[in-house]
Amino acid sequence: MPDFKQTFQDEVRRLARKELKALDEKIGEQKKTIAALLKRVNELEKKQAASAAPVSAEKKQEAPAQDGKGRKVRFSPKSLVKFRKKYSLSQKALAKLLDVTQFTVSHWEIGKNRPRPNQIEAFAALSKLGKRKLFALVAEKAPGELPAPKAAGKKKSAAPAKRGRKAGVKKAAAPTKKAAAPASKKA
Numbered sequence: 001m002p003d004f005k006q007t008f009q010d011e012v013r014r015l016a017r018k019e020l021k022a023l024d025e026k027i028g029e030q031k032k033t034i035a036a037l038l039k040r041v042n043e044l045e046k047k048q049a050a051s052a053a054p055v056s057a058e059k060k061q062e063a064p065a066q067d068g069k070g071r072k073v074r075f076s077p078k079s080l081v082k083f084r085k086k087y088s089l090s091q092k093a094l095a096k097l098l099d100v101t102q103f104t105v106s107h108w109e110i111g112k113n114r115p116r117p118n119q120i121e122a123f124a125a126l127s128k129l130g131k132r133k134l135f136a137l138v139a140e141k142a143p144g145e146l147p148a149p150k151a152a153g154k155k156k157s158a159a160p161a162k163r164g165r166k167a168g169v170k171k172a173a174a175p176t177k178k179a180a181a182p183a184s185k186k187a
Contacts (some may be wrong), residue, residue, distance in 0.1 A: 002050055017138055073120050073124045075114070075119060075120045075123065076117060077108060077109050077110065077111045079127075080094075080105070080108055080109055080123070081109050082125055083123075083126075084109075086150075087131065087135075089138065091105045091109070092142070093138055093142045096138075096141050096142035097117075097122075097126060097137060097138065097142065098119055098122050098123060099122075099127070100119065110165060
């Protein structure tokens with residue numbers, strides 16, 4: 001009678017080799033698939049690098065905004081709004097001074113976008129100008145956008161404000177009887 005133990009071991013080895021062969025085939029297929037995917041990824045990365053190269057070159061050229069002394073200039077939307085309100089400038093006037101659109105200034109103020117370094121430098125230069133020079137520049141670049149001059153020297157009265165429906169309405173001055181007489185002709 002054949003040795004049962006030896007026959008059983010031979011059968012297990014045969015079945016194990018058969019399963020390993022099937023697994024090797026699957027592994028070979030998966031290796032081919034992975035190689036094809038890696039090739040595709042490399043092609044896509046090359047295309048992306050080729051299309052992104054000009055953009056990254058521009059970003060590398062843009063240095064952080066600096067003032068005349070080489071210090072880094074900071075920008076915040078609050079500072080832009082504060083500057084505009086200090087000088088009573090409209091977004092449109094400020095946009096013309098900075099050579100951008102009104103919507104760009106609006107987006108900067110709400111924090112939706114951030115200005116480029118050269119625009120931050122231009123804003124820093126504007127904020128260092130005095131009021132007269134700034135208004136002269138506004139008159140030059142954005143005629144008709146000058147803010148209304150503030151009345152100087154007017155003080156508010158200490159009297160309490162009137163209440164009621166017609167509080168803000170003043171009585172019209174009564175016409176005077178001293179009407180200008182027509183000039184008589186002397187001959």
